[in-house]
Amino acid sequence: MTESFEKLRAWCEAEDYKGWDPYDGLNSKLFQTLPLLKRSALCRLAMIQGFKRCPVNLRRLALVPKEHNAKGIGLFLQGYCNLYRLAGSPETKEEILGRIKYLADLLLEMRSDRIFPDRYHGACWGYNFDWQARRLFLFPKYTPTVVATSFCATALFEAYETTGIEKYRDVALSAGEFVMTDLHRHECREGFLLSYSPLKGNDTVYNASLLGSRLLGYCYKYSGKEEYKEAARQSVMACCDGQEADGSWVYGLLPVQGWKDSFHTGYNLDGLVSYEELTGDSSFHENVEKGFKYYIESFFEADGTPKYYNDRMYPIDIHCPGQLFVTLSRLHKLDEYRPLAEKVMNWTIKNMQDKKGYFYYQLKPGISSKISYMRWSNAFMFCAMSYYLLERND
Numbered sequence: 087m088t089e090s091f092e093k094l095r096a097w098c099e100a101e102d103y104k105g106w107d108p109y110d111g112l113n114s115k116l117f118q119t120l121p122l123l124k125r126s127a128l129c130r131l132a133m134i135q136g137f138k139r140c141p142v143n144l145r146r147l148a149l150v151p152k153e154h155n156a157k158g159i160g161l162f163l164q165g166y167c168n169l170y171r172l173a174g175s176p177e178t179k180e181e182i183l184g185r186i187k188y189l190a191d192l193l194l195e196m197r198s199d200r201i202f203p204d205r206y207h208g209a210c211w212g213y214n215f216d217w218q219a220r221r222l223f224l225f226p227k228y229t230p231t232v233v234a235t236s237f238c239a240t241a242l243f244e245a246y247e248t249t250g251i252e253k254y255r256d257v258a259l260s261a262g263e264f265v266m267t268d269l270h271r272h273e274c275r276e277g278f279l280l281s282y283s284p285l286k287g288n289d290t291v292y293n294a295s296l297l298g299s300r301l302l303g304y305c306y307k308y309s310g311k312e313e314y315k316e317a318a319r320q321s322v323m324a325c326c327d328g329q330e331a332d333g334s335w336v337y338g339l340l341p342v343q344g345w346k347d348s349f350h351t352g353y354n355l356d357g358l359v360s361y362e363e364l365t366g367d368s369s370f371h372e373n374v375e376k377g378f379k380y381y382i383e384s385f386f387e388a389d390g391t392p393k394y395y396n397d398r399m400y401p402i403d404i405h406c407p408g409q410l411f412v413t414l415s416r417l418h419k420l421d422e423y424r425p426l427a428e429k430v431m432n433w434t435i436k437n438m439q440d441k442k443g444y445f446y447y448q449l450k451p452g453i454s455s456k457i458s459y460m461r462w463s464n465a466f467m468f469c470a471m472s473y474y475l476l477e478r479n480d
Contacts, residue, residue: 090435091471097443098464103162103189104152105460106145108447111137112216115149130218141453156196156211158461160238161469163189167244168472172479183249190245190254193238197257198230199264206230206284208263211238223287231283232269235261236297243304255308262305262314265298272339277323279339290339292328293350295321296357303364315365322361325354326373333373333380334396346396348385352409355381356416378417382426386410390429401448401455404463407434408470415473431474434467 111117111133123129137144166185173179199206210230217225225231239261246255270281272289280298281289302318305311329335335354337343358374361367384396385406392406393399407430414420414427438446444458445467458464 087431087435087471088475090439091468091475093443094439094445094464094468094471095443098162098460098468099185101152101460103159103460103465104154105158105458105464106143106150106152107155107213107215107459107461108138109134109213109217110145110150110153110215111135111148112218113150113153113214114145115151117148127218127224130216130224131220134218139455141455141457143457152460153214154192154196155214155461155465156193157213157234157237158465159189159193159196160211160234160241161461161465163193163241164237164244165465165469165472167241167248168469168476170248172476186245186248187251190242190249190251193242194253194257198228201228206264207267208260208265209239209257210235210261210264210268212283219288223285225283225285229283229285230264230268232265232280232294232298232301233282235264236301239301240304243308259305259308262302262309262311265302265305266313266317269298274324274327276327277320277325279324280321290343292325292335292338293353293357296325296354296361298357299325300357300360300364303361307364315367318361318365319367322358322370325358326370329373329377333376333378334384335377346384347394348381348392348396349403349405349409351377351381351385352413355413359416374417378413378419381413382423386426386430390426390431390433392430392433401450402438403448404434404438404445405466407431407438408466411470411474411477415477420474420477427474431471 112130117123117133163186166182170179170182170186173182196211198210198212211234212228212230213234214227216227239258242254242258268284270289271278279289279295282291282294299318299321302314306314334346335351337345337350355374355377358370362371385393392402394401394403394406410430411427414423420427437449445463446456447459447463448455
């Protein structure tokens with residue numbers, strides 16, 4: 087497994103952490119020269135979905151550039167902070183520390199609140215491409231999301247703990263005001279759900295709200311502000327109220343969001359346990375245990391094959407195995423489930439890692455998508471494998 091990780095690391099470092107994304111079709115320089123198509127929501131949606139679903143990578147032909155993605159950089163930063171704790175020699179520590187500072191400084195430059203001054207109330211991050219939702223509303227490039235912001239800000243907190251550089255902590259802490267002020271709140275029977283972004287019409291997703299709770303928990307830890315803890319608790323209450331009797335969650339509240347999948351369930355568990363550990367509030371621990379039981383029993387076969395959905399396997403997305411290692415680490419359960427973790431890791435390396443080092447996007451019964459995506463596949467697996475190495479070493 088260590089050899090596999092080092093191959094991935096070498097490939098990502100050689101690419102300077104830049105790459106393509108499943109959703110970056112609208113970055114095509116050819117598409118940008120066609121104003122009539124650019125103005126059509128249906129054409130934008132077809133462009134994104136076509137690039138995402140096609141097993142052949144059309145991006146070179148369509149002149150889609152490789153770029154940094156903020157969430158991807160956040161995942162890499164978290165991964166290197168984990169590696170720093172593993173480093174033995176002073177030379178290795180110094181090399182990793184240089185990577186941490188490079189990535190953290192890059193995140194500071196990529197903030198949406200810097201790109202759009204005076205629009206947002208705190209540090210926040212979005213994606214480096216326009217994204218057309220299926221419900222036909224457009225997320226313009228760099229529109230901040232609670233998901234990207236949570237991954238980036240929490241990684242900056244870890245960078246502060248590793249380096250002692252206070253600007254990383256201060257910028258990350260300001261993200262709490264973005265969550266508190268710029269995101270909408272969808273009132274529920276218990277508490278509220280935080281919106282996915284400041285835009286209207288995307289405020290019904292459990293994992294997004296819990297990642298917001300996770301970030302507010304970090305901000306409470308570093309500031310002591312009770313309003314952060316209380317807002318996080320309100321979000322946790324709503325999400326736990328939406329948990330079903332068997333421990334599962336649907337993706338969101340809308341009828342079209344009724345599926346149950348593996349890695350978003352893992353996100354939910356990460357958000358809940360982070361809230362518990364960061365605030366000291368263990369009121370929802372039973373929800374964590376019940377959710378984990380459903381997760382571990384529903385999304386992995388005995389031989390280590392991961393499943394996407396609770397009721398069917400395909401497409402096997404790289405997030406499906408990757409999130410397992412993060413979840414087991416965050417819930418302190420790797421020792422208990424080490425045999426399963428090893429089976430899933432071996433299966434993933436055998437079936438989803440290219441000989442060049444990068445990981446594939448999705449496996450399907452027919453033609454699979456073996457395109458290398460920096461944020462979705464490689465940054466995610468880099469971070470996930472770093473958690474596995476860290477826990478294995480402990």
